[in-house]
Amino acid sequence: MIARKRDGLPLERKDIARFVRGASDGSVPPEQLAALLMAICIRGMNAEETRWLTGEMLHSGEVWQLAGDRPLAVDKHSTGGVGDTVSLILAPLLASVGVPVAMMAGRGLGHSQGTLDKLDAIPGFRTDWDRDGMLSLLDRCGAAVVAQSERIAPADRTLYALRDVTATVPSLPLIVGSIMSKKLALGAGALVLDVKWGSGAFRKSLPEAVELAVALRDVARNAGMACEALITDMNEPLGPSLGTACEVREALSILEGGGDPRLREVTLALAAEALVLRGQDRADARRRLEEALGAGTAREAWDRLVRAHGGDPAPSLLARPCGEMPVEAARTGWVRAIDAEALGWVAVDLGAGRRRRDDGLAHGAGLVVHRRIGDRVEPGEALATLLVGERPVDAGELSRRVRRAFDIASEPVAPRRLVLGTPEAAGA
């Protein structure tokens, strides 16, 4: 089987089953798994192999298949980026227009923060729910945002740990298998994908992002899950806030009808796509979502969501930074590029993320970005503000890193196109 993939030949279904079972029960030793992962990484997999891989990974653990009991629930997945506060807004927003949302969220590792960490910033918020717990949450507040269960797709954990140390994380079929096995095991009836492209994303080029979006959607649709993907820009942070409590605050701003226009736009586009998957007219869907933000119903849905999960929604309880330190522009010009990944790492080093899996978080810490691509800046104007938490940090060095992350041009620069639409609209 390893030799077949080494030579660029497709694997048979039974081979893939043996491989995934071997990862789950230890019947294939790690060095053979690693060799096959590398062969898959270099040689690739066709659509059929990718579906088989996903199916076998999905069946390595519990299959919750929520659609069996709550057929209307939708799931949303982002391929990850910086300042991606969307989930916190999308869940109550969709709940407020009557579409239940069922999501499993992960912790952050590396330069992007995880939704689970952001929810942890809310006092009392519980994320350790099982299937019955999720159904109950859906009934009580129309949304269930829970921690990735260890019982879902356990083969993915073994394989991911191996990929992490064998430089095989970027493999398209392995990414698809990892993401979609968990999505299919949760089994919402519909799935909206936010596939990000750009310097701050996992997929640095647009064609790579489009390729991933098509592959993910193909697996979902073939498994009978309604699915659409939107390609969105991650060449700069999406929302202005990078951290945990500060992202919850940013979500509240948008749920109250204000907030950052870019973050609001991506959230609305994804939410509208969910309503379209549920059979609603697109223009009508968009109008209802904007009304929910403007009229306070989405904000009310947030409070219900937090309470149902055991948390206290009072914004005053969210952790605050110990101090704020603006990082000022050094010259006049227009922002040409922002290194989102570098800013993500600054937020991590302030205490809002993890360099190692067992690092603790400083919920008051984070980074707020004030200038975006295309904006004009003057010396002395703040590009961003460091939110310094309970952790001792070298603020001077972090300021320099923030300043270096901004590329300032002498000529005007056009803002970037934010939502490129479906893979087809984006050039698939």
Add this chain to the structure above:
Amino acid sequence: MIARKRDGLPLERKDIARFVRGASDGSVPPEQLAALLMAICIRGMNAEETRWLTGEMLHSGEVWQLAGDRPLAVDKHSTGGVGDTVSLILAPLLASVGVPVAMMAGRGLGHSQGTLDKLDAIPGFRTDWDRDGMLSLLDRCGAAVVAQSERIAPADRTLYALRDVTATVPSLPLIVGSIMSKKLALGAGALVLDVKWGSGAFRKSLPEAVELAVALRDVARNAGMACEALITDMNEPLGPSLGTACEVREALSILEGGGDPRLREVTLALAAEALVLRGQDRADARRRLEEALGAGTAREAWDRLVRAHGGDPAPSLLARPCGEMPVEAARTGWVRAIDAEALGWVAVDLGAGRRRRDDGLAHGAGLVVHRRIGDRVEPGEALATLLVGERPVDAGELSRRVRRAFDIASEPVAPRRLVLGTPEAAGA
């Protein structure tokens, strides 16, 4: 480092050093070694990387560098095949013309028999010599044929065990590193390579064999070792005997001036190449070698060699088969092809080789091939004879396998060209 090779980029010397050290001391986990082996297998290595790999593997253990004390000693290596009795003849033959021979031999695993197993068929023959022991053997009989020391290139054992289970054995740079690290650590001043091509060889096509020969020779010469490679045919068994004691007997026939002409020819060509590397004229060298076979001096060198190694050279002490069973041709025709690998496995299943590393051997067992490519056969004539040893075997099934290994044509077939010469002569 793994990511670089995954993407087809060359590795740096320090990366290769870390990889090999990691294999020796366990500082790189097996799954990372396996992933890198697969990436090397698919992406390849350039000549410089291959030399670095070999060098690092060589320095993972003891460096005997025999040339420092016995500058004239030559080594010979074959890439492996069926009926390859050459080493048993070449060592005493070269010793008899005054050229010392220093070789490390391995056990057989799979369809080809190992020189070490053949020497084990000689009562009392010891192969567990250290460096001083080899020097002493060279002084006493002009030849030292010893077991591969565990202290030589230990990184190769770890890597080979991993390659074996990860389908990365066929990788050219990994083969070169494995072979040449051991040859350079032994450190004879000159090396003759017998690189076999064909259905019974490791390299099935002539271009693959030539590629391997050039790569091996390049590493040897770059390390300051005089080296030449000859490409020889392995589309049928080389010598007629496949086994242990029966191959020793075949060697004795040739050392006494008789024996199989093909086996004799390959041995003479390789031995002459060794003398040429030692500065002798080719035609003169060839004449001296033929004289040594004809005049009995090579045969005397054998007895000295066996005694010096602690063995008893009396041919009557060699194990004999319990029974012999000819396999007859079913039709009239000319032998067009012989599946040497299939015949090798028949010898293994008779007890002359190993399917698993801890299998015992039946020294009386083996197979003798009577007809070669181009020979005419008639029904009732023996194609080969099963030498049945102490092990119970299904002789009917083995006979059928032997008969199937012979492809008999209705038209005359030309014999194959046996010694194709240097890589350049063979088309490099």
